[in-house]
Amino acid sequence: MTSSASKTMSPTHVPETDVHRLEVTHVAGDAYDVHVRGHRIQVDQPTEAGGTDTAPTPTELFAASLATCVAFYAGRYLHRHGLPRAGLRVRVEYGMATDRPARITFVRVAVVPPPEFPEQRRAALLAVASHCTIHNTLDQPPEVAIGLEP
Numbered sequence: 001m002t003s004s005a006s007k008t009m010s011p012t013h014v015p016e017t018d019v020h021r022l023e024v025t026h027v028a029g030d031a032y033d034v035h036v037r038g039h040r041i042q043v044d045q046p047t048e049a050g051g052t053d054t055a056p057t058p059t060e061l062f063a064a065s066l067a068t069c070v071a072f073y074a075g076r077y078l079h080r081h082g083l084p085r086a087g088l089r090v091r092v093e094y095g096m097a098t099d100r101p102a103r104i105t106f107v108r109v110a111v112v113p114p115p116e117f118p119e120q121r122r123a124a125l126l127a128v129a130s131h132c133t134i135h136n137t138l139d140q141p142p143e144v145a146i147g148l149e150p
Contacts, residue, residue, distance in 0.1 A: 031055065059096075059104065066107065067092040069132035074111055077128040081121070087114035090129075 022036035030051035034041040043058050045051025056064065071090040078085045089112040097105045111129050113122070 028052075059094075062104070063092045063094050063107065066109065066132075066134045066138070069134035070109055070111060070129045073132040074113075074125055074129040077125055078114065083117065083121075084114050088112070 022034055024032050024034050027033050027042065030045040030049075031054055032043050034043065041061070042055035043061060044053060044055040045057055047053045049057075051057075067090045071088065074090070075085045075088055078088065091110045091112065092107060094107045095105050097103045111126065113125060117125070
């Protein structure tokens with residue numbers, strides 16, 4: 001991406017130093033690599049959707065992003081309070097729309113605290129986990145601009 005294109009696509013109220021970047025490149029068929037901070041994540045489509053099922057779909061990564069963000073916040077809460085993180089789990093269920101446009105219509109997130117988690121801390125753990133960055137973003141959707149580079 002050229003510097004001028006990145007500035008065009010970036011919201012005008014965000015300083016350039018606060019803009020985070022990643023890039024997606026085609027691998028083969030419906031598979032793509034995501035390159036972010038020296039890491040690589042791959043996405044694909046299931047065979048029944050025309051892909052080769054070598055990796056999760058972008059939609060699955062979306063749900064995984066929410067689940068891992070919730071887990072991270074819950075884990076930090078546990079760590080701050082001297083509680084073990086071993087056994088912490090987060091489960092997500094989501095449903096797809098049957099009409100157009102293609103989209104997720106619901107997401108259910110269940111935080112499973114570690115064994116022997118104190119009952120009196122449940123509300124606080126849920127409050128912290130419910131305010132992870134991804135959940136906050138879904139509650140207050142960002143400005144999204146999709147464009148073509150010259």
